[in-house]
Amino acid sequence: MxxxxxxxxxxxxxxxxxxxxxxxxxxxxxxxxxxxxxxxxxxxxxxxxxxxxxxxxxxxxxxxxxxxxxxxxxESPYYRHLFGRTANTSQATANTATDGTGHSGASADGVIRAMTLNCRYGRADAENIVRLVRERHIDVLALEELTDELVERLSHAGLNTLLPYCQQGAQHAGDNGGFNAIWSRAEPVGRIATFLNIHAADVPAITIDADAGDTPGAPSNPGRQVTFAAAHTKSPMRGCREWSYGVQALDAIATSPEPVVVLGDLNACLDHRCLRDVLAAGVHDASLDVAHGPTLTFPSWTPWPRIELDHALANSGVVFHSAQAITVRDTDHRALLVTLSVR
Incomplete structure (x- = not known):
């Protein structure tokens, strides 16, 4: 023995x-x-x-x-605060405090709240998603594995009232479980259906003023801009090599002259070499920045064993303040919520 x-x-x-x-x-x-x-x-x-x-x-x-x-x-990179490299927890707490109305009122200090969710072939509960957007005062929403039917249900639940601006990726027969789309509270100053070359679903993106007003349609202060993209790399079971190439393609945001944030189900965690190579290229991850442990998002139906497949990645023009995972009904991924600001 x-x-x-x-x-x-x-x-x-x-x-x-x-x-x-x-x-x-x-x-x-x-x-x-x-x-x-x-x-x-x-x-x-x-x-x-x-x-x-x-x-x-x-x-x-x-x-x-x-x-x-x-x-x-x-696992130690997720816990840097234990070794004296503490994340700015006081800032994160301030960013997520509410005023009693469900609004945090933090837009005045340039903080943006973003959320991403894999909707599991369009089966996710639309009412649950919209309620999260409303209660957490989400400014940017990225959804993956969408269907036209789910988009209709989201609209019926009131998403377009909260986040009136949307950019969808083009739909293709070989989409990765569905198409991607991204919504914004602030009116975009630019948008594109394919932001990155990932051989899965299209990666739609919008560019907004980082100092945009809190009210939809309100005038913004020109100046700092940030691009948000919704990405979903191919699952390894749907194409192992395409999965690896798709993750590696994310390193393109490191060299962007403007602040960029990629939100989505990347089907990779820190243990995967392809994702670590992206981080080594100068991209940074919300969970690693906050340094209070991985934000475990998959699978949603059991607390253990969970892994971190959903991420918020950014280049050097963005600072993450908090990261949190929340369970949403009828989907196998948990929603990832982050707060961030532009340098």
């Missing part, structure tokens, strides 16, 4: 180390799925260490302990 436990420990270590293979190598089944579970390898690490120690197999116990250390190290 001691030999078996040691062999299992070696195999688990090799599993964890697969996260360092090049992104192109990673794009082969079942690696995207096995790598996504890296953060949960602490479970067999703890069980194996205790079992090995009970049997007096100290080599095996040491290997399992090493695996546990590696798993913790892989």
């Amino acid at each position: 001691a030999v078996v436990l040691t062999i299992i420990a070696v195999l688990l270590l090799l599993w964890w180390l697969l996260r360092f293979v090049p992104a192109g190598v990673e794009a082969h089944m079942p690696m995207p799925y096995s790598t996504a579970l890296d953060r949960h390898l602490w479970v067999p690490a703890v069980i194996g260490a205790v079992w090995s120690a009970a049997l007096g197999c100290w080599w095996g116990a040491a290997l399992y302990a090493l695996l546990l250390v590696l798993v913790i190290a892989g």
Whole structure:
């Protein structure tokens, strides 16, 4: 048994180390799925260490302990505040405080509230989505896996009253579970149906004044502008290589001269090399910036084991203040809500 436990420990270590293979190598089944579970390898690490120690197999116990250390190290970027690099929690708290009417009143200080949600083939509860937009005073909403029928239900529920401006991606037969769209409270100064070249659903985008007034249609103060895009990279099961290329294409926002925010279901987490390469190129992630743990969004129906597939990414022109996941009825992803401001 001691030999078996040691062999299992070696195999688990090799599993964890697969996260360092090049992104192109990673794009082969079942690696995207096995790598996504890296953060949960602490479970067999703890069980194996205790079992090995009970049997007096100290080599095996040491290997399992090493695996546990590696798993913790892989998660450590989400907890920088424990090491003295504390996120601006007071600012985040101020940004999410309400005035008792469901409005935070933070638009005056340039804070923008954004939300993204994968709608699961258009099945998400429209009333639930609109209620979140209203209660959380969302300024920008990005939705993925949309259908015309869900867009109609959202309109009927009052979304167009709250967020009157919308840009949809063009619909194609090979869309990634549905098309993407993005809504805005402020009138866009620019819009486009395809912002990034991702071989999945089109990536629609809108550009707004960062200092736009809080009331729809109100005049804005010209100056700082920010572009928001709704993205949904292909699921690995629908095309593993296209998934990897789609995630890697997100690094294009790092070199944009204007502030850019990409919201959406990216089908990748920090354990995936392709996403880490994007972050290394100069893109930053809301959860990593806030540094209070990953914002776990999938699957919605169980608290464990969840992973972080939905993200808010931005270039250096944007600062994230908070990130939160909220369950929405009838979809397998949780909504990701972030607050941000433009530098």
